[in-house]
Amino acid sequence: MxxxxxxxxxxxxxxxxxxxxxxxxxxxxxxxxxxxxxxxxxxxxxxxxxxxxxxxxxxHTLVRKFLLEIIEDIGLRTIEHSSVLVPVLVAFLRDVDSDVVKQSIVTGTHFFCCVLEEMALQFQQHGKVDQWVQELWIWMVGFKEGVFSIALQENCQKPGPIGIKLLALKFLETYVLLFTSDNVYYEKFEATRGSRRTFNISWLSGGHPMLDPVALRSDANRTLCVFLDMLQSASSLPGAVTITIVNCLEAGFSTSSSACL
The missing domain is CATH 1.20.58 (Methane Monooxygenase Hydroxylase; Chain G, domain 1)
Structure with a gap:
């Protein structure tokens, strides 16, 4: 054929x-x-x-979930053409089904890291950033803001919302670690490229047209402060949420010089 x-x-x-x-x-x-x-x-x-x-x-929930599978499997392999697919990740953060929201956070986290790496590497290697990556990054910023809103929501007593909140908190942890550690943190295997790629905040030390390392570090440290504020109300939070917040703080403060303490 x-x-x-x-x-x-x-x-x-x-x-x-x-x-x-x-x-x-x-x-x-x-x-x-x-x-x-x-x-x-x-x-x-x-x-x-x-x-x-x-x-x-x-x-149909199962169709929407399968769409997310396609976006992750095919979109990540053809990321330079995925500007039509990425907005779905942002839209699905507001889906009525908790399973769709959870899968959107998982898939969106992979996209966030991949687009960030591409943004940094393109400028590091070629001194410029392609327009398609810039457009994807704008969507990723919107995705990040949407997940942050979910993480800060107080109504999480039911199993569905709790699961969503836990994944949102894990995304915040990833965000903190990406922008506070000079050591290699995020590793993922890209089967389609047959290589292992990592993002390092030090890649941005020479400057970048869209990624300000100082602002990103500051935002990551503010996120750690948000974790601390949430921990102060731990008595009103489900146990699983409290444990996740503690783990996020432990990971974040091991790599950060946050001024929260």
Missing amino acids: NVADSRDQALSLVTAALNHADLAVKLSSLKQAKDILSSLDSSSAADLFPYVADLQRSP
């Missing part, structure tokens, strides 16, 4: 996933579409991303 035929078949399957009445057919169509998208080159796959992103309108 040539590229055009594969693309047409994938589009037909995505359309079926959005419009077919039977949920089993929707999910089967999505699985097949994902397999085809994975086999296409990045440019050909990206032609279908607007149709894939349209799946966020589905009333």
